[in-house]
Amino acid sequence: MDLKRSLQPCRTVLAIFFVFTIVFVLAKPVFMAYNATESIALSDYCDVLLHGLPLDFSTAGYLSAPILLFSLLRVWIPLGNRVQINVTSAYFVVVAFLLSCILLVDCVLYGFWGFKI
Numbered sequence: 001m002d003l004k005r006s007l008q009p010c011r012t013v014l015a016i017f018f019v020f021t022i023v024f025v026l027a028k029p030v031f032m033a034y035n036a037t038e039s040i041a042l043s044d045y046c047d048v049l050l051h052g053l054p055l056d057f058s059t060a061g062y063l064s065a066p067i068l069l070f071s072l073l074r075v076w077i078p079l080g081n082r083v084q085i086n087v088t089s090a091y092f093v094v095v096a097f098l099l100s101c102i103l104l105v106d107c108v109l110y111g112f113w114g115f116k117i
Contacts, residue, residue: 009071016067020060027103028052034107063095 028048032040070087 009068009074013064013068013071017060017064020063021056023099024056024059025049025053031103031107031110035110066091 029045032045032048067088070084074084
């Protein structure tokens with residue numbers, strides 16, 4: 001097995017990690033814009049993004065961990081590419097649905113409750 005092929009799962013997991021991080025980073029300005037009662041300065045957006053970045057990284061890590069574990073499992077249990085595609089696709093459908101619901105409900109309910117979920 002050559003080095004390039006053996007590093008492919010690592011690159012895939014890192015790409016997934018960064019996609020999740022970008023989703024969480026982009027959700028913050030959307031939340032702020034939706035719930036803004038007054039004009040918000042650009043510095044406020046930057047402060048929110050910087051202060052929330054560690055939590056975004058940790059949540060992205062938790063959501064990327066099952067893909068990493070599945071990739072490690074494939075080292076000992078040879079599964080076909082079709083199985084990998086089906087498992088990861090099902091995982092992403094579930095995660096995308098849950099994230100969409102959570103982020104949407106968080107934006108809407110904040111106006112009623114006064115705090116984030």
